[in-house]
Amino acid sequence: xxxxxxxxxxxxxxxxxxxxxxxxxxxxxxxxxxxxxxxxxxxxxxxxxxxxxxxxxxxxxxxxxxxxxxxxxxxxxxxxxxxxxxxxxxxxxxxxxxxxxxxxxxxxxxxxxxxxxxxxxxxxxxxxxxxxxxxxxxxxxxxxxxxxxxxxxxxxxxxxxxxxxxxxxxxxxxxxxxxxxxxxxxxxxxxxxxxxxxxxxxxxxxxxxxxxxxxxxx
Amino acid sequence: xxxxxxxxxxxxxxxxxxxxxxxxxxxxxxxxxxxxxxxxxxxxxxxxxxxxxxxxxxxxxxxxxxxxxxxxxxxxxxxxxxxxxxxxxxxxxxxxxxxxxxxxxxxxxxxxxxxxxxxxxxxxxxxxxxxxxxxxxxxxxxxxxxxxxxxxxxxxxxxxxxxxxxxxxxxxxxxxxxxxx
Numbered sequence: 001x002x003x004x005x006x007x008x009x010x011x012x013x014x015x016x017x018x019x020x021x022x023x024x025x026x027x028x029x030x031x032x033x034x035x036x037x038x039x040x041x042x043x044x045x046x047x048x049x050x051x052x053x054x055x056x057x058x059x060x061x062x063x064x065x066x067x068x069x070x071x072x073x074x075x076x077x078x079x080x081x082x083x084x085x086x087x088x089x090x091x092x093x094x095x096x097x098x099x100x101x102x103x104x105x106x107x108x109x110x111x112x113x114x115x116x117x118x119x120x121x122x123x124x125x126x127x128x129x130x131x132x133x134x135x136x137x138x139x140x141x142x143x144x145x146x147x148x149x150x151x152x153x154x155x156x157x158x159x160x161x162x163x164x165x166x167x168x169x170x171x172x173x174x175x176x177x178x179x180x181x182x183x184x185x186x187x188x189x190x191x192x193x194x195x196x197x198x199x200x201x202x203x204x205x206x207x208x209x210x211x212x213x214x215x216x217x218x
Numbered sequence: 219x220x221x222x223x224x225x226x227x228x229x230x231x232x233x234x235x236x237x238x239x240x241x242x243x244x245x246x247x248x249x250x251x252x253x254x255x256x257x258x259x260x261x262x263x264x265x266x267x268x269x270x271x272x273x274x275x276x277x278x279x280x281x282x283x284x285x286x287x288x289x290x291x292x293x294x295x296x297x298x299x300x301x302x303x304x305x306x307x308x309x310x311x312x313x314x315x316x317x318x319x320x321x322x323x324x325x326x327x328x329x330x331x332x333x334x335x336x337x338x339x340x341x342x343x344x345x346x347x348x349x350x351x352x353x354x355x356x357x358x359x360x361x362x363x364x365x366x367x368x369x370x371x372x373x374x375x376x377x378x379x380x381x382x383x384x385x386x387x388x389x390x391x392x393x394x395x396x397x398x399x
Contacts, residue, residue, distance in 0.1 A: 033286075045278075122255055124258065125261070126257075197266065
């Protein structure tokens, strides 16, 4: 069964957002937090996806929000405000990562051939990780660790598309890459995460997560 | 249409997103039904998308919203202060400019009132040129001009200062600076 994706913004919210933007442009800057509040977690997670460091991610998220306020007049209504905001965040985070690249650990697969086929690891079946386990912090932590192991270009596509539910086109726009690249990277990110999270798998990816047999949180 | 495992893996993401041709979908489903490995790939990938797509995965650190709001408020207040300060500076500058213009009009651009209503103000007199005036007189001269009156009370000053005080150039020694006619 294909996964259905629904729009996060209903027409009433959209209308409210447009009103807010108009008023902020007219000088009511105090309303800006109200405008970005629904997206603040997405801004943070986009920054975190790129930076993999909570402190940097929070700082970049704040910088991105301030920048969005400063340039609110440049926002064009043909794209969604949330996409525009995420685009600013991605730019800020990329600038930060370039600045500090020397101090950061290179992801393990940044130099892999993006176009090459990825062979998913072979195991008899998939032991379902139920959604209910997400209530547990250690499960969320393990998922975040697995995500952090992906290369930047896979991580950012996966976060925008699968965690923030942007469309393929919006993801491409936010990251300034082609829709074909989004699809290729998304496929690989999903498959790599599946391999990383596969219970009982002792491969090189999962060993980096220190998932010893019997210690998985699910 | 028959598909192999590799094709299923290549299209699994598009399959989950519903971004696939109906023929290929049917062929993939047919294949997956009979292939344990591809079933495990599909189940695992779907599980990954479901888990990470959960709102609970978008966690922010404790106090994140508060700190963001605080920084935003600070920034807005600062730009307001800057705006007000800018307005004040602009206003002060406007007053200063207006004042300067007034001073300029009274001292530089407006020709000073001449001490003699019959005298003629000069043009192009080098302002730093040293000239001689008699305190009670109305004319400034080159040093040594025979037409200086009251030589006992002369003083040397620049042509600029002389003109500012209303002295007019001597029609003889300063003839070149007087407008013809």
